[in-house]
Amino acid sequence: MKIAVIGTGVMGRGWITQCAMAGHEVHCTDADPDMLAGTVGACVELAEKTARRFKLAEPGLAAAVGGRIRTHTERAAFIAAASACDVLLEVIFEDLQLKRRVLGELLPQLPEKVIFWSNTSSLDINQLAEAGGRPERSIITHGFNPVPMMPGVEVVPGAKTSAETVEFTRRALLEMKKAPFLAPNIPGFWVNRLLVPMALDAVRLLEQGKIRVEDGDVGLNTSLGHPQGVFKLHDFISAPTMLRVALEMLQASSDPRLYPPLILVRMVKNGEFGAATGKGFYDWSDPRKPTPRDLSHYVVGSAEQMTAALK
Numbered sequence: 001m002k003i004a005v006i007g008t009g010v011m012g013r014g015w016i017t018q019c020a021m022a023g024h025e026v027h028c029t030d031a032d033p034d035m036l037a038g039t040v041g042a043c044v045e046l047a048e049k050t051a052r053r054f055k056l057a058e059p060g061l062a063a064a065v066g067g068r069i070r071t072h073t074e075r076a077a078f079i080a081a082a083s084a085c086d087v088l089l090e091v092i093f094e095d096l097q098l099k100r101r102v103l104g105e106l107l108p109q110l111p112e113k114v115i116f117w118s119n120t121s122s123l124d125i126n127q128l129a130e131a132g133g134r135p136e137r138s139i140i141t142h143g144f145n146p147v148p149m150m151p152g153v154e155v156v157p158g159a160k161t162s163a164e165t166v167e168f169t170r171r172a173l174l175e176m177k178k179a180p181f182l183a184p185n186i187p188g189f190w191v192n193r194l195l196v197p198m199a200l201d202a203v204r205l206l207e208q209g210k211i212r213v214e215d216g217d218v219g220l221n222t223s224l225g226h227p228q229g230v231f232k233l234h235d236f237i238s239a240p241t242m243l244r245v246a247l248e249m250l251q252a253s254s255d256p257r258l259y260p261p262l263i264l265v266r267m268v269k270n271g272e273f274g275a276a277t278g279k280g281f282y283d284w285s286d287p288r289k290p291t292p293r294d295l296s297h298y299v300v301g302s303a304e305q306m307t308a309a310l311k
């Protein structure tokens with residue numbers, strides 16, 4: 001299979017690695033040239049990490065994965081390459097209007113046979129599908145981070161998605177050793193519909209000084225078996241992505257639990273994005289041993305404490 005990927009951030013790179021490890025040729029592009037330039041190296045690194053994690057003895061893996069990925073800085077060259085692909089996968093920022101604009105411009109330039117996949121975490125497939133102009137051949141394939149290590153993929157068909165597109169997608173994902181499952185077309189689908197309100201609630205409790213990062217994560221790990229706990233998960237998802245997902249889900253559902261806590265907005269503003277930037281709820285200077293940060297300066301205190309701090 002040949003696959004074209006637009007967006008080479010955290011998730012784009014995960015998918016590119018997954019596809020290249022499965023033997024597929026991958027063509028990719030990104031609006032940020034620096035992001036694109038770092039893509040092949042990051043994907044090779046992720047492939048090696050995945051092989052170590054699953055004890056896969058694959059000699060020549062780095063060269064094979066690197067050799068299957070082509071990056072395109074020019075939009076015209078990307079469109080030419082994507083035209084010969086089976087699938088176009090969209091993995092850009094979680095912003096409905098942006099995605100609709102990009103798809104409305106890109107998809108009409110590709111042959112009708114190209115199937116459209118979106119990795120959106122929460123958005124309405126019907127709105128994306130209509131923007132791209134090929135609703136029968138449009139479907140959500142929502143993978144999880146890091147894609148080559150997390151088998152689950154939420155598959156969300158839209159109102160007009162054909163049975164052939166669903167079946168093609170299911171087979172293609174199974175061939176890549178993913179574990180596809182059907183999820184409803186509601187804001188956040190199945191996994192984020194449950195996870196995002198919980199994750200935002202955790203941040204609100206931290207902001208109110210009710211829980212500490214370390215206790216929160218140890219508690220969920222040792223009591224519910226969550227491998228990372230909620231704050232480490234936030235740091236892997238990244239603060240800007242969590243903020244975008246929360247806002248898009250809030251707009252689509254008006255559910256007040258999705259109103260983003262101020263601490264999340266402040267972290268985005270301060271560049272404290274999580275594991276990728278070295279600081280989030282944890283300090284990631286040593287990625288193998290993240291240490292919980294003292295976030296007391298973000299805690300909302302009593303009216304007396306807050307007015308005193310203003311003096």
Ligand SMILES: NC(=O)c1ccc[n+]([C@@H]2O[C@H](COP(=O)([O-])OP(=O)(O)OC[C@H]3O[C@@H](n4cnc5c(N)ncnc54)[C@H](O)[C@@H]3O)[C@@H](O)[C@H]2O)c1
Nearest residue numbers: 007009010011030031032035091092093094120121145237
């Ligand atoms: N981070 C996660 O854990 C996670 C998990 C599942 C799904 N998702 C979803 O995956 C998508 C991407 O998220 P991410 O975490 O990889 O974000 P990211 O910020 O790491 O990457 C997004 C990339 O899209 C690029 N981009 C933005 N506009 C573009 C355009 N017009 N043309 C080309 N490239 C453009 C950016 O330059 C950036 O490199 C979102 O829809 C998000 O909701 C994220």
